Amino acid sequence: MDYLLEAKEVVKRYGNYTALDHVSLAVPKGCIFGLLGPNGAGKTTFIRIINQITAPDEGSVFIKGERLSREHIYDVGYLPEERGLYRNMKVGEQALYLAQLKGLSRAEATKRLHGWFAKFGIDSWWNRKVSELSKGMQQKIQFVVTVLHKPGLLIFDEPFSGFDPINAQLLKDEILELKKQGATIIFSTHNMASVEEICDEIALINKSKKILDGKVEDIRRNFSDNIYEVALYSDPERMAALASQVDILEENPCDVPGLFTLKVKMNAGAGHGNPMLETLMRYGEVKDFSEKLPSMNDIFIQTVKQAENEK
Amino acid sequence: MKNNTWVVLQREYTTRVKKKGFFIMTILGPILLVALMFAPALLMQMGGSSKTYALVDETGLYATAFEKAENLFEPVKDTAEAKAGMRDEKYAGALWIPASGLDSNRQGMVFFYRETDPSMSTLEEIESLAENKLRMVLMQQESDLDPALFSYINEASVSVISQDVETGERSYTEIKSIIAYVVGFLIYGFVFIFGSQIMSGVIEEKSNRIIEVMISSVKPFQLLMGKVLGLALVGLTQLLLWGVLTLVLTMAVGLIGGSGSMEAAQMAATSSAMPGMGASVPMTEVQSTMLEIQSIIESLHLKTLLLYFLAYFLGGYLLYASLFAAIGAAVEDQEDTNQFMWPITIPLIFGILVVATVLKDPNGPLAFWTSIIPFTSPIVMMARIPFGVPAWELVLSLGLLVLGFIGTTWLAARIYRVGILMYGKKGSYKELWRWIRYKG
Numbered sequence: 001m002d003y004l005l006e007a008k009e010v011v012k013r014y015g016n017y018t019a020l021d022h023v024s025l026a027v028p029k030g031c032i033f034g035l036l037g038p039n040g041a042g043k044t045t046f047i048r049i050i051n052q053i054t055a056p057d058e059g060s061v062f063i064k065g066e067r068l069s070r071e072h073i074y075d076v077g078y079l080p081e082e083r084g085l086y087r088n089m090k091v092g093e094q095a096l097y098l099a100q101l102k103g104l105s106r107a108e109a110t111k112r113l114h115g116w117f118a119k120f121g122i123d124s125w126w127n128r129k130v131s132e133l134s135k136g137m138q139q140k141i142q143f144v145v146t147v148l149h150k151p152g153l154l155i156f157d158e159p160f161s162g163f164d165p166i167n168a169q170l171l172k173d174e175i176l177e178l179k180k181q182g183a184t185i186i187f188s189t190h191n192m193a194s195v196e197e198i199c200d201e202i203a204l205i206n207k208s209k210k211i212l213d214g215k216v217e218d219i220r221r222n223f224s225d226n227i228y229e230v231a232l233y234s235d236p237e238r239m240a241a242l243a244s245q246v247d248i249l250e251e252n253p254c255d256v257p258g259l260f261t262l263k264v265k266m267n268a269g270a271g272h273g274n275p276m277l278e279t280l281m282r283y284g285e286v287k288d289f290s291e292k293l294p295s296m297n298d299i300f301i302q303t304v305k306q307a308e309n310e311k
Numbered sequence: 312m313k314n315n316t317w318v319v320l321q322r323e324y325t326t327r328v329k330k331k332g333f334f335i336m337t338i339l340g341p342i343l344l345v346a347l348m349f350a351p352a353l354l355m356q357m358g359g360s361s362k363t364y365a366l367v368d369e370t371g372l373y374a375t376a377f378e379k380a381e382n383l384f385e386p387v388k389d390t391a392e393a394k395a396g397m398r399d400e401k402y403a404g405a406l407w408i409p410a411s412g413l414d415s416n417r418q419g420m421v422f423f424y425r426e427t428d429p430s431m432s433t434l435e436e437i438e439s440l441a442e443n444k445l446r447m448v449l450m451q452q453e454s455d456l457d458p459a460l461f462s463y464i465n466e467a468s469v470s471v472i473s474q475d476v477e478t479g480e481r482s483y484t485e486i487k488s489i490i491a492y493v494v495g496f497l498i499y500g501f502v503f504i505f506g507s508q509i510m511s512g513v514i515e516e517k518s519n520r521i522i523e524v525m526i527s528s529v530k531p532f533q534l535l536m537g538k539v540l541g542l543a544l545v546g547l548t549q550l551l552l553w554g555v556l557t558l559v560l561t562m563a564v565g566l567i568g569g570s571g572s573m574e575a576a577q578m579a580a581t582s583s584a585m586p587g588m589g590a591s592v593p594m595t596e597v598q599s600t601m602l603e604i605q606s607i608i609e610s611l612h613l614k615t616l617l618l619y620f621l622a623y624f625l626g627g628y629l630l631y632a633s634l635f636a637a638i639g640a641a642v643e644d645q646e647d648t649n650q651f652m653w654p655i656t657i658p659l660i661f662g663i664l665v666v667a668t669v670l671k672d673p674n675g676p677l678a679f680w681t682s683i684i685p686f687t688s689p690i691v692m693m694a695r696i697p698f699g700v701p702a703w704e705l706v707l708s709l710g711l712l713v714l715g716f717i718g719t720t721w722l723a724a725r726i727y728r729v730g731i732l733m734y735g736k737k738g739s740y741k742e743l744w745r746w747i748r749y750k751g
Contacts, residue, residue, distance in 0.1 A: 080520075
C-alpha cells in the first residue's frame, strides 16, 4: 500500500498532560482521510505535528516515506480551524504574501491567484481591504491560499464551520476536485454527515488515543447489526409465522394491500444477507431488500462511549 | 528556509513604511528639529515685541539706566499716573523705584504688572542694568575713581575653556550635554515606539488567528526575526530620512533667511568666543562662526559618534524588541500587557534618569556600571561617548550588549513560540517560566 503519510507511535506531552498517546496512522495516497474525535481528543495536536508547528516527543512521522523535514512544509496546505487574515492588508497583497511563504514566486503566485479568483468570481476584490469583506468571502480567500501552491497533502480542520450551505457545497466540490487531481486530503471534523459523503478512510481519536480506523465502508459493515430494511408482499398469517423466525424491529403498514415494510434482524446471532433473504422468501414476495448500515454518527457515539466505559 | 524570514521582513517593512503615520513622522521630525534650531534665532532677529513700561523714578538716578534696555521705559510723574496709563493699556507695566535705599548699597524696586506676569528675562534685565547704574552712582559718591576706569573694572569677566592636553582640541561641554540627552532620548523613544509596534503586531496576529496559518509556513523564530529586523530597517530608514531632510531643511532655511539668520542661529547655539585666536588676524563675524562650528564638529568626532550611535541604537533596539514580541505573545489583548511591561520600562527610564548624573560625573561608578550593563548601556554609554570613554569599556559594553540581545532573543523566542498558540490562558510570570522550559 502506498501511504502518503505515516505516523508511528506518536507521543506528545504538555507538562503532565498527554495530548497524543502512541498514535499510529497511515493515510493512503490520493484518499480523503477523516480525522475524527470529540473536542480536546488531540486532533489539532496531531495536525500541528504534521505541519511542524510542534514536534512529537516520541515516535516519527513520514511523508512519502521520508522522515518529516522542513522541506515538507512546501508540500502541505493547511486550513486551520482558527483561521484569520491580516485585516488591514489588501486581499491580493495578503494572498501573495502567504503564497510566497509557501515558496511560490511572486509572478507565479499572481498568475495562479487570478485564476482562482476568477473561478470564484472574486477577482474584483484584489485591491480591497480584508476588513471590508464578509466572513464567507474571507473564507474563500483562505481556501484559495491553502491550495494555491498545489500541495500533495491538504489538511482541512473543520473546513465547513462558518460556511453557508452554498459556499459549503462549493468547498466540498473543490475538495473532491482536488482529490481527483491526485491530492491527499486530511479532513478533521465533527460533521459526521460530511464524513460519510466524502471520506474514504477515517481514524477516530479519543482522549489522546486512536480507538478506531479503517475504510469508511469497512467500518460501517463491521458495526453492522445485521438489520435489513425489507418490503414484502405477504399476508397476516405468514407474517405471524415470520415473526417466529426473525426479530421484527419495526412494522409499518402500507397503503398498498398486502405490502409490509419491515426492519428485521435474525434472532439467532449473526447473519448475512443471504440466509435472511432465503427466510424472507419463504414467507412472501420480496419487493425491496437492503442492509441498514449504522451511520458514522452512531458509530462515533457508540465507540467513544464504549471507550469511556472501559476506563 | 532563510527566504521566509526575508519574506516576513519585507512585509513588515513595506506595510509600515507605506503607512500614513510613517510619512507624517518622517516629515514632521525634521521640521520640528529645524524649527527648534532656528526659532529662537529667528525670534531674536525679529526683535520680538518690545513693550512700553512706565518708569516712576523717585530717586532721579535711573533715568539713563534703561536706555539700552530691550523694552522702552517712559518716565512718568508718579505711580498714580503709571497705574492710570496701565489701565488705558498705554503701558504694559510699571517700574517703581522708591526713594528709600539711597543711603546704602541696597535698592528695592517694584514692578507692577497687569494680567500677564513679567518674564524672567525682563526682570533680570532690569536688575542687571539697575545694578550697574547703582554701582556707578555709589562709586561716584564714595570715591574719585575715573568713571571710564570704573566701567572697565566693572565689566571684567572670566571664562574657562577645556582643552585636550594632547591634541589641543577644545571641549564643548554644553553642546555635548545636549547631544547626550538628544541621543539618549532618541534611543529610548525608538525602542519604545518600535517595540510597541512589534508587540501590537504580535497581538494582532494572535487575535486575528492568522498565526496558525503563518507558522505552518514559517518557523516562529523566523517570524519573530522577520518582524524584529523589518522594524529595525523601518527605524533606520526613518533616521536616514530625518538626517537627509534636516540637512536639506537647514540649508533651505539658511538660504531663505539669509546669512543674518544663520549667524543668529549659530550665535544662539554658541555664545562663547573662539580660543587661541589672536586679535592680529582680523576676521568677519561669518568667518569666525564658520570656524567655530567646524571646531565644534571636529571636537565631537561626528563620524565616530554616528557609528557608535548606530551600534547602540541597533543593539538597544534588538535587546528589547524581541521582549516586546514575547509580551505580545503572552497576552490576548493590549490591556493585559501592563503587568509584563515594567521589566522593560524600568531599566529604560532608569537609563534616562542616570544621564543627568553622568553629565555631572561621566566617569563615576554609576555612569560606569550603567554603561556596561546591557539594559541601560545603550542610553548611558551614548551620553558618555561625547566626553570620551576608554576603549576597553566600549569593547566590554558593546560585547555585553551583543551577548545581551542574543540572550533576550533566545528567551523571548521560547516564550513567543508557545505563547502565540495559547488561547484563553492568561499569561503569568509562572506560566512564562513553564513555557521557557518546554522543549521542542
